[in-house]
Amino acid sequence: MPQLGADMAAGRLVAWYKQPGDAVKKGDIIAEVDTDKGAIDVEVFTSGVVEKILVQPGEKVPVGTPLAIILEAGEGPTPSPPTPAAPPAPAGERQRVSPVARKVAAELGVELASVRGTGPGGAVTRADVERAAARQPTPATPTAPPPAPPAPPGEADRRARMRQAIAAAVTRSKRDIPHFYLSTTIDLHRATTWLGEQNATRPVADRLLAGALFLKAVALALRDVPELNARWEGPKVVRSDAIHVGVATFLREGGLVAPALHDTDRLSLDDLMRKLRDLVNRARQGELRSSELSDPTITVTSLGEQGVETVYGVIYPPQVAIVGFGKIVERPWSLGGQVVSRPLVTATLSADHRVTDGHRGGLFLAAVDARLQEPSRL
Amino acid sequence: MRKDEIRSRVLTILSTIAPEADLSRLKPDVPFRDQLDVDSMDMLNFVIAIDQELHVAIPETEYAKVATLNACVDHVSAMLASRG
Numbered sequence: 001m002p003q004l005g006a007d008m009a010a011g012r013l014v015a016w017y018k019q020p021g022d023a024v025k026k027g028d029i030i031a032e033v034d035t036d037k038g039a040i041d042v043e044v045f046t047s048g049v050v051e052k053i054l055v056q057p058g059e060k061v062p063v064g065t066p067l068a069i070i071l072e073a074g075e076g077p078t079p080s081p082p083t084p085a086a087p088p089a090p091a092g093e094r095q096r097v098s099p100v101a102r103k104v105a106a107e108l109g110v111e112l113a114s115v116r117g118t119g120p121g122g123a124v125t126r127a128d129v130e131r132a133a134a135r136q137p138t139p140a141t142p143t144a145p146p147p148a149p150p151a152p153p154g155e156a157d158r159r160a161r162m163r164q165a166i167a168a169a170v171t172r173s174k175r176d177i178p179h180f181y182l183s184t185t186i187d188l189h190r191a192t193t194w195l196g197e198q199n200a201t202r203p204v205a206d207r208l209l210a211g212a213l214f215l216k217a218v219a220l221a222l223r224d225v226p227e228l229n230a231r232w233e234g235p236k237v238v239r240s241d242a243i244h245v246g247v248a249t250f251l252r253e254g255g256l257v258a259p260a261l262h263d264t265d266r267l268s269l270d271d272l273m274r275k276l277r278d279l280v281n282r283a284r285q286g287e288l289r290s291s292e293l294s295d296p297t298i299t300v301t302s303l304g305e306q307g308v309e310t311v312y313g314v315i316y317p318p319q320v321a322i323v324g325f326g327k328i329v330e331r332p333w334s335l336g337g338q339v340v341s342r343p344l345v346t347a348t349l350s351a352d353h354r355v356t357d358g359h360r361g362g363l364f365l366a367a368v369d370a371r372l373q374e375p376s377r378l
Numbered sequence: 379m380r381k382d383e384i385r386s387r388v389l390t391i392l393s394t395i396a397p398e399a400d401l402s403r404l405k406p407d408v409p410f411r412d413q414l415d416v417d418s419m420d421m422l423n424f425v426i427a428i429d430q431e432l433h434v435a436i437p438e439t440e441y442a443k444v445a446t447l448n449a450c451v452d453h454v455s456a457m458l459a460s461r462g
Binding site: 195199200203204205207209210211250252253276277280281305 | 396397398415417418419422424425426429430435436437438439
């Protein structure tokens with residue numbers, strides 16, 4: 001059961017999309033689990049063949065519990081007692097099978113001709129049959145029906161559980177993380193002018209939002225100050241090689257999630273916008289993937305559309321920083337000795353003082369500002 | 379296309395964007411943003427859907443013209459009528 005956020009302790013398996021014997025590759029969706037953040041598609045993190053399912057639909061298990069066994073290429077089946085293999089029966093010779101093995105094979109639906117015997121003279125033993133049974137796919141019609149999944153929780157119940165999960169996460173954050181806060185005002189004249197020009201010539205479906213520029217600017221600024229792109233793991237900080245910005249997204253039924261926009265810094269603005277739109281829509285429809293909840297290395301939140309000018313975010317553990325953007329407001333701005341009207345936004349950084357300090361945080365915000373002054377290079 | 383048909387199509391689009399909303403209580407002259415829990419992503423999805431389903435592309439500078447139900451219906455109707 002994957003950890004899909006600091007606030008998750010357990011999850012309930014809803015359905016399997018793969019069965020024993022099915023080939024899977026990294027990134028495939030293998031199952032659906034129900035969490036306090038909604039139904040999440042679980043991806044596999046390795047390629048291979050599903051050998052065995054360990055948790056049945058309806059079961060609720062703690063984070064970290066193995067859900068299934070996947071054999072990677074070249075990997076043998078689940079280890080069994082080392083038994084020297086006896087030579088197979090010579091061709092044309094009748095296969096030797098112990099009476100018990102024959103009975104068990106019939107019960108388990110194992111084709112004896114496919115079983116290699118390890119008993120005396122190559123005889124097929126009960127253990128040979130049981131090992132063969134463990135390797136073969138689950139029958140299409142199981143002898144006993146799996147337990148019925150529990151009825152989906154009511155919407156009010158889900159809202160309450162999500163609120164409790166968020167409460168646990170932010171309480172932990174405020175208890176364990178010594179936050180410090182920095183803010184800066186950014187002149188968005190170039191960014192909004194460029195955005196307007198772009199959107200005037202683009203098809204409706206290809207238009208960009210200011211939020212896409214903010215996300216890309218943050219992602220690129222993290223290349224300049226990589227210590228903010230990290231996870232706090234016990235007494236040490238583990239920097240992330242990849243930049244997966246979490247996008248704080250409000251949910252209509254209440255609560256919020258911050259799924260990752262994978263490899264944010266490597267996406268073109270067009271790709272970033274397409275993926276952002278898809279991510280937000282799926283988040284609101286409850287169709288997120290497990291990696292999207294477990295992978296963010298920093299979070300960006302924007303409350304400008306609610307009229308908020310300055311956001312003091314709470315870090316989502318084990319991340320070490322959250323960046324906030326407020327409302328874009330037209331204000332007087334001094335430029336070259338002249339007072340001009342400019343679209344301004346307040347960008348804030350909440351960061352973990354165990355990991356970094358104000359100096360590095362200031363450099364980071366300056367880097368975000370610098371990136372937004374060159375929107376065509378985002 | 380008649381205005382009542384445009385209104386029905388716009389309401390259908392809104393129901394997919396804000397499925398939790400009770401659109402029977404939507405005030406036709408009050409901006410969507412003031413009565414529905416919608417953000418800029420929702421508004422983008424809204425104008426994309428109008429473009430795809432009603433074949434009217436709303437320029438970004440004219441989003442204010444589709445900010446309420448009545449304004450949206452009037453604007454889309456006028457755009458369609460202008461094409462003859």
